[in-house]
Amino acid sequence: MSSSFTLISSILQRKAHKAGDARQARPHGATPPVVDPDLTGFASHPALVKLRMLTAAAERLGIGNPFFKVHEGSGGAVTRIEGKEYLNFSHYNYLGLNGHPQVNRAALEAIARYGTSVGASRLVAGERPIQRELEKQLAAVYDAEDCIVFVSGHATNVSTISTLFSSGDLILHDSLIHNSALEGIRLSGATRRAFPHNDLKALDALLASSRLQYKRVLIVVEGLYSMDGDMPDLPALVAIKRRHGALLMVDEAHALGVLGATGRGSAEHHGIAGTDIDIWMGTLSKTLAGCGGYIAGSRDLVDILKSAAPGFVYSVGIAPPLAAAALTALRIMRGEPERVRRLQDRSAFFLRLASKAGLNAGTARGYAVIPVILGSSRKAIALSNQLFAEGINVQPVIHPAVEEKAARLRFFVSALHSERDIEQVCRSLARMVH
Structure with a gap:
């Protein structure tokens, strides 16, 4: 599908919708409908009612709100909140x-050359x-033919999955897959089936019993799970997807820069070829110090997304300073x-x-993401508030983001953290938990 065809189709659809709206319009002078006032605002919206109830309960229990703290500088191993420095494990x-000097300089140079925005989608405003x-450099990380960058990591999954798959297809995903993938699956119209976390026998059984009932079948997993x-x-x-004639998508949001001897992610860590995976997805906001997401794979895959993915076709292109920051961070990763x-x-x-302190880290493998599961x-x-009072910033993950029995603190480790920093945190945790 060409980009011009996509835009023309969109115009025709909008005209058809307008014509339909005109046919359904009420006759002039008709009595207006009686609408419940609660439906003309948001004060009684169920989501707000639930939020207010949770906030009130937290205040009654005296546990406060650990979220939305205002950080007064760049996020790193140390952060400043209300004028005080904290060890930071929530970045x-x-x-x-x-905040690396080379990354900052690259962003400033890009602003000087291109400005802060490209002003429109890349179909309209052209390429930079x-x-x-x-x-090109992201594609090289995965030995892929090409790559496409979106302005949002969440939108990358939503747009990619919903563009490539539809009714008549099947998408099988790990039960702990990210919300962005779930939203993409929902919008695609494909049949969705979850398999228990990392249970590949269950996945194999699902494919054996249902593969031939569908056209395309996609398996979606994460290279490194952000919660566990x-x-x-x-x-x-890879062996399972080949045996059953399926496609495999790996979300590398937390794997790039973390897994593999040189940080190239899951392929390097597991010793497989980049071409063994059909769809590589990743984000620019973590290791690469920017904002956005990307898909790497075959040229055919990228051509489809460039012409048909709503999150690319109808969205402004990635801002030059963000692209420059991510590119420079990628080069530093490869060079250091x-x-x-x-x-x-x-x-x-x-x-x-x-582990030595008797803290429950679940199934963590010791790569950047370390949960401490508390069960409440x-x-x-x-505990998050207690640690904050001692100069340590870490966020809780609570129900419904996880099951109540899996409520936890989630620590993100940085190369900038020292062993002393980590010893301090573990001592405090051991004292507070036990």
């Missing part, structure tokens, strides 16, 4: 590149060299593998100390 600054260079810090058996997944080694060493150190939302919030 995805995995390799410590957010910095955008295409970022895509564990990972799937990717070589086994010691950052990756330091992150991996610090993460493994955290997991060892937590109230306890998770209270």
Whole structure:
């Protein structure tokens, strides 16, 4: 489908909708309908009512609200909140590149050359060299033919999945897959089936019983799970998708810069070829110190998305300073593998100390994401507040984001954290939990 065809089709659809609206319009002078006043505003919206109830309950229990703290500088291993410095474990600054002088300088130079915005979608406003260079370098990370960058990581999954799959297709996903993938599946109209977390036998059985009932079949997993810090058996997944004639999509949002000897992610970590995976997805907001998302894979895949994915066709192109920041961060990652080694060493150190202290880290493998599972939302919030009072910033993850029994604190480790920082946190945790 060409981009011009996409735009023309959209115009025709809008005209058809307008014509339909005109036919359904009420006759002039007809008595207006009586509408419940609660439906003309948001004060009684169910989502707001629920929020107010939760807020009131938190106040009664004296546990406060640990969210939406205002940080007064760049996020890193240390942050400043209300004029006070805190050890920070609530930022995805995995390799410590957010605020790096080279990254900042690249963003400023891009602003000087291109401005702060490209002003329109890339179909309308055209390409900028910095955008295409970022895509080429990301494609090279996965040994892929091409790559496409979106302005939002969440929209990357939503637009990609909903564009490529439709009614008559089947999408199988890990039960802990990210909301963005779930939204993309919902919008696609494809049949959705979840399999238990990292249970590849269950996945294989699902495919064996249902593959031939559908046209295209997609398997969606994460390279490193952002909630539990564990990972799937990717070589086994590749074998399963080949055996059943399926496609495999891997979300690398938390794997790039974290897994693999040089930070190239899941393929490098598991020793597989980049071409073994049909759709590589990732984000620019974590290791790469920017904002946005990307899809890497075959040229056919990228051509489809460039002409038909709503999150690309109808969205402004990535801003030049963000593209420049991500590109520079990627080059630093490739040129300084010691950052990756330091992150991996610090993460493994955290997991060892937590385990030694009797803290429940679940199935975490010791790669950047370390949960401490507490089994109670109230306890998770209270402990987050206690740590904050001692100069440590870490966010709780509570129901309904996870099951109540899985409520937790979730620590994101950076290459900038020292062993002393981690020892301090684990000592405090052990004292407060036990």
